[in-house]
Amino acid sequence: MTDLPNKADFAHVRDWVFDLDNTLYPHHIDLFAQIDQNMTAYVSALLGLSREDARALQKQYYYDHGTTLNGLMIHHKIDPADFLEKAHAINYGVLSEDLSLGEAIQALPGRKFIFTNGSVKHAEMAARALGIFHHFDDVFDIVAAEYVPKPAGATYDKFMALHRVDTKHAVMFEDLPRNLLVPKTLGMKTVLLTPRDENHEFVDAWEKRTDDDRHIDYMTSDLVGFLNALL
Numbered sequence: 001m002t003d004l005p006n007k008a009d010f011a012h013v014r015d016w017v018f019d020l021d022n023t024l025y026p027h028h029i030d031l032f033a034q035i036d037q038n039m040t041a042y043v044s045a046l047l048g049l050s051r052e053d054a055r056a057l058q059k060q061y062y063y064d065h066g067t068t069l070n071g072l073m074i075h076h077k078i079d080p081a082d083f084l085e086k087a088h089a090i091n092y093g094v095l096s097e098d099l100s101l102g103e104a105i106q107a108l109p110g111r112k113f114i115f116t117n118g119s120v121k122h123a124e125m126a127a128r129a130l131g132i133f134h135h136f137d138d139v140f141d142i143v144a145a146e147y148v149p150k151p152a153g154a155t156y157d158k159f160m161a162l163h164r165v166d167t168k169h170a171v172m173f174e175d176l177p178r179n180l181l182v183p184k185t186l187g188m189k190t191v192l193l194t195p196r197d198e199n200h201e202f203v204d205a206w207e208k209r210t211d212d213d214r215h216i217d218y219m220t221s222d223l224v225g226f227l228n229a230l231l
């Protein structure tokens with residue numbers, strides 16, 4: 001479903017902040033599934049666990065600590081650079097150039113940022129494959145966040161301070177509802193990207209929308225259509 005935006009709601013926006021995975025490319029591309037498998041293999045090799053046990057632990061860390069990486073750093077003192085390199089050793093060929101998205105982003109008035117729990121390299125590879133990388137002013141990644149992932153408030157503070165973002169004049173686009181809680185309290189507009197197929201099997205139950213969506217201003221499964229409606 002798509003809520004078309006009220007243009008007046010975005011007339012004050014000067015900074016456009018986008019999550020990367022499942023936001024700048026659609027959920028059904030399933031790029032994250034490749035990263036997910038690499039993370040399972042990493043945990044399995046690190047701890048000598050079966051694939052099944054490794055996957056359970058990976059998801060537990062994701063749930064408890066925001067990212068699998070954060071859990072592995074806390075409990076096993078791993079080298080984050082090594083983990084990020086291995087996790088993102090994926091085939092970006094599943095992404096294709098999205099000219100209409102590039103045009104829509106370019107037409108937005110103000111600065112544009114990618115704010116991701118992944119790495120700069122991953123964001124750059126994905127955004128280049130989409131043909132949109134050159135439209136962004138900067139990428140704020142998990143390294144810049146000192147490995148503290150969204151939805152931690154401190155990480156949003158770091159990002160906003162680094163780029164002097166006035167949150168009252170900014171909007172955040174995200175596919176995870178919990179990552180929009182802090183932006184909303186900071187006074188940002190919030191837009192939730194939803195899968196085209198709401199029942200997509202790889203949407204973990206706890207990532208699904210809840211009844212309490214007051215922190216979500218708009219929902220759309222069509223980012224280009226949404227952005228074009230603002231022009």
Ligand SMILES: [Mg+2]
Nearest residue numbers: 019021022175
């Ligand atoms: Mg995402």
